[in-house]
Structures are given as structure tokens and as C-alpha cells.
Amino acid sequence: MTGIETSPGDHTALWPAPTADGAVDATVTVPGSKSVTNRGLILAALAAEPGWLRRPLRSRDTVLMADALRAMGVGIEETVSDGAFGAGGSGGGEAWRVIPAGLHGPATIDVGNAGTVMRFLPPVASLSDGPVRFDGDPRSHERPLHGVIDALRSLGARIDDDGRGALPMTVHGGGALDGGPVRIDASSSSQFVSALLLSAPRFNQGVEVRHVGSALPSLPHIRMTVDMLRAAGARVDTPEAGGEPGVWRVAPSALLGRDLVVEPDLSNAAPFLAAALVTGGRVTIPDWPEHTTQPGDALRQIFTDMGGSCELTDAGLTFTGTGRITGIDADLHEVGELTPVIAAVAALADSESVLRGIAHLRLHETDRLAALTKEINELGGDVAETEDGLRINPRPLHGGIFHTYEDHRLATAAAVLGLTVEGVQIENVATTAKTLPDFPGLWTGMLDAAPSAARGA
Template sequence: MTEHTAGAALWPAPSASSPVDATVAVPGSKSVTNRGLVLAALAADTGVLRRPLRSRDTVLMADAMRTMGVHVEEGVGPDGTGEFWRVIPAGLHGPAAVGVGNAGTVMRFLPPVAALADGPVRFDGDPRSYERPLHGVIDALRTLGARIDDDGRGRLPMTVHGGGSLAGGSVEIDASASSQFVSALLLSAPRFNQGVEVRHTGGTLPSAPHIRMTIDMLRKAGAQVDAPEDGGEPDVWRVTPGALLGRDLVVEPDLSNAQPFLAAALITGGRVTVPDWPEHTTQPGDALRGIFTEMGGSCELDERGLTFTGGGRVHGIDVDLGDVGELTPGIAAVAALADSESVLRGVGHLRLHETDRLAALTKEINGLGGDVTETADGLRIRPRPLHGGIFHTYDDHRLATAGALLGLAVEGVEVEDIATTGKTLPGFDGMWAEMLGATATATATATATATVTGGAAGPAGSRLEESD
């Protein structure tokens, strides 16, 4: 687990004095935006991403494309709304230097792209990025014909010596540390001379919905993909070489970033509506509908979007989150306020995310009086009366929003470095203030806003009162 940020500002997490009642417009999906950028850059013609997420991770991806010669133009619609990115493919080239920050999609999706460039591409990033595994991508690319200098680390920093093309072919990888290893190879595979056959040979593959998202987006861009869900071999994916089509893609709202707002309704016994929630989606965040319903709420999906209503109490849950690990911090925070024990399973791989999320959640919730223990593959959470204190975030955006959730029910919680939410959700603190009916802070942005639709009446949920 990385150390907390020295000298970082503390944000007094606002408590909820009554049930929330708000409509929250959530910005676009990071996962869709960054996959869309990669596919557009590799396409044969111009593509447009409409309503993309503009955050640290996506800006890093767009800037990386530009350093390798792709034209990424930003604009807005004629009425001043509807931001879009126009992606004009060009010959990929080096020398180039790519800064990945601590973005898993950038550090894993772009080395295969760089292998197609003409010249060397250097990858570097934040100190934490040096600790995150890349061996699955590096070893696979070498098998497929790429030359990579990483001094044997299997991690950053490294240089990919692009030769203008890549042979491709068959490769075996262990993607149990991250499903992004599989997605990284599949996204660029249509441009490999022989396409690719990827065979996962390790343990349980986490975050399978993200691979399904990759496959769905590849097919919509014209690629031919054979996947296990089509009746093929388990854990084997094949992509045929061929041209990708530039698309006019409307990016869905980021359903994982909707989590803290839906959770606020659950914790306070209130109601939150997220507009434009898709009826059908490959985003893992869609699982929140079932998870939070089991924890005590109810939801309705109609022309307004998704409306989630808390039931006044939060119930514990025993759930396997292996496919939706990114939701774990928010679910853990809600579980710490529940009326019974929770067990979160299948998320041992979170020890390798932006920080060791399991260790960080255990330490920080327990620091507020909680009773959380790590298991081999997750967390056991026994609710206890909580008290105020500093909630460290370790430069992890999901930890920051988890701290904000605890602050709804516990007075005196101070979240370290709330600005780290800018990784995927710029202006979060302003959105949070608007949802609660407070004055928005100066950091709120035009692409990350919330609208309060009415005052809330009645007492807060019983668990909220008990925690206070």
C-alpha cells in the first residue's frame, strides 16, 4: 500500500441532515472513452467521440495518441453544448514519450499501439505506476514479435521499439492480475499482420465485463472477434486482421462513477436519479442496481434514467465482486454503515490497483472505529459505531469517494486530497455539495454537475441516526 499524500489538503466531508433528493448528471465513461480513443486512432478513417469523459486518465490517453502522431481535436456542438473529440488517424511514429500517470488503461492499452509505430516509444508514469504489473502485456508482445526494453522488470518505465507493424499470432498469458492484459491485446489486434489468439492460462480472470466491453466495441468498429461467450473455448479470444472503421460514438455515462450518488440515497434513505442510464450496457457499474437493491433500496429504470431510492436501513451483503472489483471501495463504505455483517469476495486482485485497496480500506475504516478484516480474496466488515477522523486516500479516486460516503453518516470525517477524484470524475466535491443542497465549491466543472430537484422531507434513515 502506498503512503498517504504528505501535506495534502483535508476536505471536511459533509454530513446529511435529511434524505437526499437529487438528479445527478454523471459524465461519460472512462472505460468507453479510452477504448474509443484507441480504436479511433487505429481506424482507417476519422472517428468522433461525443460526450467523452474529460479527466486525468482520458486526457493522458488523448495526449499519448498525439505524441505518436494521431490528431485528436476537441470541440463543442453549435449550441455551445455537446463536447466531442474528433480523432483523425495518421501514421504512428516515434520517437515519442508517453506519460501514463497512474492510469491502468493507458499503461496497458498503449504498448501494443506503440509496437505498431515507426520508432521508439518511451513509457513512464507516477511512482505508483512502477509497482503495477505489466508483465502480461510485455511478455505477450514479445511473443508476438515486439522488441521492448524494460530491464527485466515487467513494469514501467520501459521503451517499446516500434517497427511499423507487428506479426501477431497466438499467445498465452496469465491475466489473473488484470483483465486489461487481455483487452490491451485485443484492441490493437486487427492491425497485427496475423491478428491474435489470446489464451488465458492463469487463475480466475477478474473484471470479465470489461473484456466484454472491449469485444462489443471492437465488433461495432468492424472487427471480427471470436469469444468464449460465443460458444468457443473458455478463456480464448481470437481477432481476425482487418481494417477498423471510424465511428460516431456517443459515450455512455460512467456507471461506476454513479456509485457514490446512488449510495448516498441508500445511506440517507433518499432518492437519486441518474439521467441517460442505458437499458443495455457492458459497463460493470450496471451491477449496482442489483447490489444496492439487495442492500436495502429499490430502483426504477425509465425515460428519466435510473432512479434509486433508499429504504431507510442498510443491510449487509455477502457478494462476489470479482467481475466488478472497482465497485468494492464504495460497497465497503456502505457496508460499514449497515445493520449486519458483510463479506466481499473475489477481489484479491485489488491489492494491485491504484493502491492496495483492501489494505487501505481496512486501515481507514478501522481508523474511524470500524471492524474490517482482510480475507484471502476480500474483506469481512462488521458494522460498529463510527467516529470522525482523517480518511487517507493514497492518491486513489475510489478511496476518496468512499470517504465521502462515510462522511454522510459520521460527523467529523476529513477526506485527504479529495482532488484525486479528478482521475475519473473532475469536480466531484462540487457535485457532492449540489446533491446535498449546499453551495457548490469552486472546483465544480461544466462537465461534472448535479442538479437538486427538490427539498427532502422526513427523518434520515435509522442507521444514519444511530451512527450520528
């Protein structure tokens, strides 16, 4: 694949966040879901026949996933459809044809700082014929991976990580994996569970994953994994379907090659919906699904509770702000990735907010709780970390540099603040390419569509 920058961007560049002169009024086409695209790529690569991904997201994380699968022998061809899938998609009518092949090494995989790549692919590599080495950005070496490593070892895989439980490491694929029952603590990342489930149909015995830690974060992402496995023909037993609590079972089976249309990334819609809320305007996101497992769907209720209203029609989701932002007390345990933008909105509200259940965000692309506290406070805010979240007391804010720590969601949160706070400069806005290509262009385009032009774009 070509046409996308796969480095985190210029760490020193500063982007003046545009300030809105009035209420925004725009339609914003959000590219496809990263979570769906990367799960779809893996399931297609492990299928018994070729498949398609239509409207895939083309971003740093998904290009890294595709390149990694290619390195292990999977064919991924880019095509352009006849336009039937163009509305709301990334790259117009773009589609990727995935051609499964015998997985092989030696191969070297760059995971960047993508949790889906560093955690979902080691089980795939265990099925390869030969060694597969994993490495990535410096931050990737600090992110938890022990759950996947320990689980794979207990299932029969051989992994060299020098005892770190983290990257860099080498998976010595033996062409197959026995599978069977495994106990893991996935309280630091639900991706540990999804990683094992996605490859489980190809394990000789399938897998029984038993979570033995404290409450799992981001359960909607596990539900997404399960739904996509079932759509590909896998047999999955889950706690929600009457199974044992905290246990997921996947039977060994062949996977179907699907023709998958990727939904818009609803979590990436967060800053645009927030723009309607903080400016008292209106933003429409086309192709918002009526039913979805994406955590971003929770934005409809969360932002309504903070003072707006929404309407879901055949045209998409239209969110309207009232000009007033109300603080909230919310448990975001299942939708933690939405926290940065919600925190930015809360910093502009008229009353205190308490965001709870998100201690696991300390282990994401950066320590998101510490970063949000530091950066909002340096603009004049009053944010305090709690044991499992943030307490935000709105204060008048002023301009300044907002550091992003190579975290795409910190950058989009800063852009929301910049709508009403003049002089906000975002360090390394290019890091948004991790999941949202050309965010600056989408952002300024939204503001240019409003009756009043934006300053500072």
C-alpha cells in the first residue's frame, strides 16, 4: 500500500488549532473503523477462501497490519469499486481483496504503536512456518503484552522475549498450534482476549479463554470480535449467550471469505460531534449504523447528557448543541477510548465532571490520565487524577502548547479545546494519522462549511 505516512509525524511541529467564530454547521464523512478493518484483515487472512474489505480505513495502524500480513505471505490487493461503496468510505470506492496463503517466516513486523497489531498478530504468527520478529515504536516496548505472550506459551507456542513480557520479541511458528484452555488476566487490555479469539478457529483444539483478573475494560470491543467471528462462520460461546461468566470458547473450524463493508469509525467521530456541542452548532455523520458493537456509539447518550440532542436517520447521525455544556458523572470503563475528547468537552462545561472506571488508560498509547491532567491544567484548567479516572472543574482557559505524546486522541481533544480557546497550538498533529488520515483537513473543512469562517486555520 502506498500514500500514507507510517511514521508518527514531526514531534516538534506546532499546528495552530482553528477557533470557531460561530456555530458549526457541517456534514463530516468519517473514514472506516480501525477496529473493524484490522479484525477484518486478520479473519480474511485466516479464511479458507479470498475475501473483500470495502470502505477500509487507510491509516498508519491499518497499513502496518496489512504490511505485517503481507510479510507472512498473505496477498492483499487494492482495487477501486464501481462507486457503490463510495459514500462514507475511506478513499472513495476503495476495496481490498485479501487472498489467504500458507503463513510463513522468516518475517519482521513493525507494529508501530498499534495495540491491535502488537497483540492480534502474535497468535497469527504462531501458525506460521518459521520465525516472526515483532518490534515497534519505543512506546510499544512499554505497553503490556504479557497476557498474550503467557497465553500463547501455555497453548504450545515458542516465544523469545528475554523475559520482558513485552516487545521486541520473536514468535517461532511451527505451522500449527494445539490450542485448548487458557487462563489470562486481561484487566489491562481487552485486546488480550480478542487476540486469542481471532486466531482460535485455526488452532487444533480451538480455544477456551478464561479471564481471571478484575473487571474487563472495553467489553464492546470483545463483542465486536465475537460478532465478526460468527459472521465468518466460527462457533463461539460467550457469557452474554448464557455461557460461563468470564469465559469465551471458540471451536476449530474453517473461516469463510467475506465481503465486508467497514462501518465509519464512530470513536473518530467524537471530536466532530463535540464541535457541535461546544459551539452550539450541528454536525451530521453519514452512514452511522443503526446497530453496532463500536464503543463510539455511546457518544449519542454521553453528549446528549452533556447538553445536546441527536437524531439518527437514513442520512446518518445529526448531533445538535444547545450552546450550554453540562458536566457529567460517567463510568467510561467500557468506552475508555472516548475519554480524551469527553475530558476536553468537560473542561469547557458549566459544572464539574467526574470520569470513572478508566484506570487502564494509563497503559494506552501514553498515560492518558496523566497527559490530560497536565495539558489541560497548563492551559489554565483544573483537572485532578483520581484512582480510576479524572475530576474536572471547568475554569477559564488560555492559549498555549498542547503536547500529544504521540497519541492521536490527545491531538483531537486539543482541537476541540481550540474551538473556543484562542491560541492553542497542537504539537505533532500528524500523529492523528494513526487512525484518522488528514484530520487537519477534515477539521478545517468542517469549520469552513459553517456560515462563519474559522480563524487560525
